[in-house]
Amino acid sequence: MTDLSQPAVQPAVQPAAQPAVQPTAGLDAQPGHSAANVPPPLWLLAELTYRCPLHCAFCYNPLDYTDHHRELSTAQWLDVLRDARALGAVQLGFSGGEPLVRDDLEVLVEEAHRLGFYTNLITSGVGLTEQRLGDLKAAGLDHIQLSFQDSTQELNDFLSSTRTFELKRRVAAALKRHGFPMVMNCVLHRYNLPHVDKIIEMALALGAEYLELANTQYYGWARENQAQLMPTREQLEEAEAVVARYRRTHDGRCKIFFVVPDYFETRPKRCMNGWGAVFLGVAPDGAALPCHAARGLPGLALPNVKDTPLREIWYRSDAFNRFRGLSWLKEPCRNCEEKEHDLGGCRCQAYLLTGDAANADPVCDKSPFHEHVVKVVQRAASASGTATMAAREQPILFRNDANSRRLAAAAREPGGGEHGA
Amino acid sequence: MNDSTRAESATEASTQSGSEAALPLTIAKPFRLQWEAAQNAHVLLYPEGMVKLNQSAGEILKRCDGTRGLDTLIAELEQAFNATGIGAEVRAFVADAHRRGWLE
Numbered sequence: 276m277t278d279l280s281q282p283a284v285q286p287a288v289q290p291a292a293q294p295a296v297q298p299t300a301g302l303d304a305q306p307g308h309s310a311a312n313v314p315p316p317l318w319l320l321a322e323l324t325y326r327c328p329l330h331c332a333f334c335y336n337p338l339d340y341t342d343h344h345r346e347l348s349t350a351q352w353l354d355v356l357r358d359a360r361a362l363g364a365v366q367l368g369f370s371g372g373e374p375l376v377r378d379d380l381e382v383l384v385e386e387a388h389r390l391g392f393y394t395n396l397i398t399s400g401v402g403l404t405e406q407r408l409g410d411l412k413a414a415g416l417d418h419i420q421l422s423f424q425d426s427t428q429e430l431n432d433f434l435s436s437t438r439t440f441e442l443k444r445r446v447a448a449a450l451k452r453h454g455f456p457m458v459m460n461c462v463l464h465r466y467n468l469p470h471v472d473k474i475i476e477m478a479l480a481l482g483a484e485y486l487e488l489a490n491t492q493y494y495g496w497a498r499e500n501q502a503q504l505m506p507t508r509e510q511l512e513e514a515e516a517v518v519a520r521y522r523r524t525h526d527g528r529c530k531i532f533f534v535v536p537d538y539f540e541t542r543p544k545r546c547m548n549g550w551g552a553v554f555l556g557v558a559p560d561g562a563a564l565p566c567h568a569a570r571g572l573p574g575l576a577l578p579n580v581k582d583t584p585l586r587e588i589w590y591r592s593d594a595f596n597r598f599r600g601l602s603w604l605k606e607p608c609r610n611c612e613e614k615e616h617d618l619g620g621c622r623c624q625a626y627l628l629t630g631d632a633a634n635a636d637p638v639c640d641k642s643p644f645h646e647h648v649v650k651v652v653q654r655a656a657s658a659s660g661t662a663t664m665a666a667r668e669q670p671i672l673f674r675n676d677a678n679s680r681r682l683a684a685a686a687r688e689p690g691g692g693e694h695g696a
Numbered sequence: 697m698n699d700s701t702r703a704e705s706a707t708e709a710s711t712q713s714g715s716e717a718a719l720p721l722t723i724a725k726p727f728r729l730q731w732e733a734a735q736n737a738h739v740l741l742y743p744e745g746m747v748k749l750n751q752s753a754g755e756i757l758k759r760c761d762g763t764r765g766l767d768t769l770i771a772e773l774e775q776a777f778n779a780t781g782i783g784a785e786v787r788a789f790v791a792d793a794h795r796r797g798w799l800e
Contacts, residue, residue: 315734315735317735317746362734363732363733363734363735365730365732365734365739365741365746366741366744366745366746368744391730393728393741393742393746395743395744417726417728417741417743418726418742418743418744420743420744456725456726456742456743458743458744484726484743485743
């Protein structure tokens with residue numbers, strides 16, 4: 276009891292869509308691990324399925340998700356949960372696709388709760404009936420993150436009273452009745468940034484404890500729709516001002532996160548709190564992911580939980596070691612004084628915008644490719660006045676099976692599947 | 697939830713030796729405290745997040761189980777760690793924990 280004057284905690288709260296668990300600097304190395312300096316995973320994201328009733332234009336699932344549709348069985352998922360917990364993971368997200376389309380979700384939640392995970396359900400709300408809410412509560416589910424976005428192909432009516440909107444409102448009320456804490460999540464883009472005040476009012480009215488306003492990250496489907504979704508700097512600044520106003524007046528009731536989009540910054544984010552440092556994702560088919568979007572990186576052989584023990588995947592696989600730590604950094608990161616702060620930024624963004632996943636994240640203005648980012652933002656500004664016309668000329672590509680199969684087939688053609696530079 | 701009010705009342709309790717110091721301390725929903733062997737630490741879990749606690753914070757919060765008030769908690773800690781004069785620091789931590797919404 277001598278160190279009460281020291282900070283009691285590591286820096287606390289962060290946005291929910293990012294792996295929210297803190298980096299664990301100062302953790303003792305665990306005896307018996309092959310890589311003595313590697314901390315254990317803390318955050319397991321179980322993507323139970325790619326099936327989803329929604330078709331969001333900003334979905335982060337891989338474009339070719341229809342190529343990976345064979346899902347792990349209940350028994351295989353139970354093994355993943357036990358093995359991840361044994362490694363040290365303590366936060367668990369059930370995600371997808373829509374995890375509620377799996378009818379074994381309650382079984383998985385029950386075992387995860389028994390193992391000591393803090394269990395989070397990340398859902399669109401579609402399929403969250405009174406019956407399932409009761410069963411999930413009984414199984415020990417700790418929290419529900421409910422997304423609000425349009426489920427139809429009419430994105431510009433984002434907040435209009437579509438049937439899904441009403442359904443989500445009913446679900447929000449029901450999950451509060453069942454005593455769940457709620458994170459309300461809303462992905463932001465050009466079409467709904469002007470409605471941020473209404474979105475916040477809705478979160479307050481529905482009793483959300485946390486509101487996560489997540490600006491679109493441009494991977495997967497969002498990357499395909501970047502020209503449509505990219506906001507202007509003015510839109511972002513106005514939305515930030517609205518958020519700041521509500522934080523001043525309503526901070527005690529609802530904690531509001533606003534994740535500033537990378538493209539408008541000059542320094543990258545510390546992606547995933549470090550590659551292979553905190554986050555362990557498992558895709559529906561058992562592929563282990565160092566980041567949500569890692570499936571899109573070429574040349575990264577993702578290990579699979581069906582044939583490789585999770586411990587070996589975390590500590591020994593090439594995929595999880597490829598960008599771990601700092602030794603892989605190239606210039607201008609290698610000798611940069613800020614490298615320990617951002618760890619070179621996002622690998623997916625580096626690949627998509629420079630063609631090499633090992634390059635500096637071009638969001639950084641020290642990157643020789645930063646001009647690519649500036650141009651994307653400039654294009655968004657010049658297109659803002661003619662958004663309606665642009666929408667007509669270049670329709671939004673919705674995330675659905677037909678589009679996925681078409682994109683997957685195109686990527687298999689010689690020279691296909693290349694994006695960015 | 698009005699954290700600042702709660703924090704003030706916690707501070708008052710610490711300085712007034714009033715009845716509030718005897719009110720039982722309890723971890724607030726949706727937080728959950730548990731020991732994590734892999735991290736060799738107590739952690740405070742909440743929706744999609746975690747706070748790793750140092751030893752002092754862990755020793756205080758694990759006693760906030762609804763069965764004891766602040767004065768009792770301080771007395772217990774002094775006995776458990778064979779220490780005296782830690783009351784002010786514990787009160788400051790508890791006030792901060794109220795402010796962060798960790799305690800009811």
